[in-house]
Amino acid sequence: MAWFSFLAALIPLDGYGHYLHWGVINISVANFIVILLMIATLVAALLLPFPGRSRRKESK
Amino acid sequence: MSTSIDQQWTTRLRRKAAGKLPPEKLLPDTQPAYVSSWIYVFGVTTMSALAVVIGSGFILSLRGPQWWHESSIGHFVNSLHLWSVEIFFFAMVVHLWGKFFMGAWRGGRTATWMTGVVTFLASIATAFTGYASQSNFDSQWITTQAKDGINSTGAGAFFNVLNLGQMLMWHIVLLPLAAVALTALHVLLVRIKGVVPPYEDKVGEAQ
C-alpha cells in the first residue's frame, strides 16, 4: 500500500520532546503550547466582537 | 375527567416529556438577545469534536485494534482520533471556564452544571481506557503506572488496566455509551432551562 504514504505526517513530531523547567514545574513544549492556546482562546472569545449585532437590535 | 388512557405510563410519560420539552424548545429558532459572545460556541464545538471522535473510532473498529499499526490509512484514522480527542478536551475546558465565569448554575441550573462535571470526569476515564488500548510502548507504560493509582483505591481488583480485552471493551462499549448519555442529558437540560441570564449589574448597565 505504498501509494497511501501521502497520509504520513508532514511534520511528524518524532524525536524526544523538549521540556521547560521552572522550579517544580516540568512541562513539555507541546503541552505548554496547548495550554497557552487554551488561555488565548478564552481571552479571544471574551474580547472579540460577536457578529449579528444589527439583527439582535432589530428583533427586540 | 381522567380516563384510563390518561393513566397509562406511555401517555403520562409522553405528556411529561412534551410538557418539559416541546418541539420549539428542543429545536428553538430564537435565543435571548444577551447570547452574543464567542464564548457560547464551545459547547457545540465540544459536541462536534465528540462526534468526530466517535466517527473516527467507528472507522478504527472496522478493521480491528491492530489495523493502525499495520496500515498507513489505519494510522491516519488513528491520527484523526487522537487530534479530535485533543480538540474535544480543549473545547470542553474553555466551555467549563466560560460557564464558571457566567455562574451558569444559577436559576435552577444546578443539574446542568453537575451533569457537565460528571461528563468531564467520564470523558477522562474514556480517554484513559483509549490510551490503555493502544497496544504499543505508550500503553505498556501508562497501564503499568496507572495500575498503582487504581489498585490503591481497591478498584484495581475489578478493573484490571493490564487486561487489554477489558480495557478495550470499556473504551469502545461502556464508556462511550456513558459519555453520550451524559452529554445528551446535559444538552437536554440546557434546552429545558434555557441559557442562564446575565447577572444583575447596575454599574455594568449604567455604562
Added chain:
Amino acid sequence: MSSKTFRPDVDAPEWKGGHSPYDIIKEGTIALAVVGLLTIILATLFGSPDDHEVTIKNWANAAPVDFATTAIGEMNGSTTTAGYGAPYNNASDGQKLGPLALAKWAGVRIPVNTENDFVIKPLESLPYNAQLANALSTWKSASASQQTTWVNNYTSAASKMTFTNGEVMVNATNAGPVPVFINDLTSMARSGALDTALVQGGSFFSMDYTKPLLFLSDGGYLESLASKQHLLGSQWGMMNETNSYPGQAWLWLYTFWYQVSPFSTSANADVQVWGLMMLLSVILLVLPLIPGLRAIPRKVKVYRLIWREHYRG
C-alpha cells in the same frame, strides 16, 4: 406571593428582554464542519505517535543482567510485584488512606505468585532438557526452607552477576537448582518464548497481559525507556506523550500533587492523591451549593465582558 430573598449567586433574574433569530441546526453543522476540517489538518500535519511495544525478548537481549536480576528478585520476593499486596498477593497490606486499607479490603482478585508464575511454570513449559528436568525435580522435592536457602545464597552472589557468551554467570555456592533456573529463564526470554508462555499461560486465546506486564515493569529496562521520554511520575509523566506530541494537559492537577510534599515522599502517595482528587472533583461537582466559591464569578466580573452588549442596552 413569595417574599423569598433574591440570592444573586443562586437565582437568576427572569429574562423579560428580546430574542434574536437562532439557527441551531446550522450552528451545529458549521461547528461539525469546522472541527472535522481542523482534525484533518492536524492529523495531516502531525500524525500520531506509535512507539513500538517492548517485548520481554527485547528486554532480555538489551539488558540480560537486569532481566536475570529481576528474575531472582521474583523468587526472593524483592520485586515490586512480589511484595505488592492486593490485588495480586498477600505480601503486604498495601497503601492506606489514613486507617482505610482499601486495596486490602478489595482482596486478592488477580492472584500472581511471582516465583511460580514468572519462573517455575514457564520453565516447565519448555521442551525436555535433562539438566532443567533434573533441576525442577530437585526443586519440587525440597522443603520450602531449603528452597529459600538456595534462593538467598544465589541472591547474595547476584550483585556480581555477569552475562558472558549467552550465559548468566553468578558465583554462588549452595544455590541448588537456582542458577539453572535463572540461566534457562534468561535464554527462554531472549528467544521470545517467555513472552508467549506468560501471555498464553497454557491457553489458546488471551487478551490479558497482566503477567508479562508485571514482570516487565519489575525490571529497569522499561523504566529506562520511559525516563528518556519524560514519562516517569517524577517528571510529570502522566501529562506527557511519547516524542514531541502533546499529551494529556487535563491531568495537570492530578500529576502535580506527586511533585510536592508530602506526597512526593509518601509510601501511600497513590491513594492519598486519589483521595484528594476525588475530594476536589466533588467540590467542583457541588460548586453551585458552596457559598463563597459560587460567588467568585459575580465578584471577578468577567461576565461584564461576556454580556457587554446587554449591559450597554
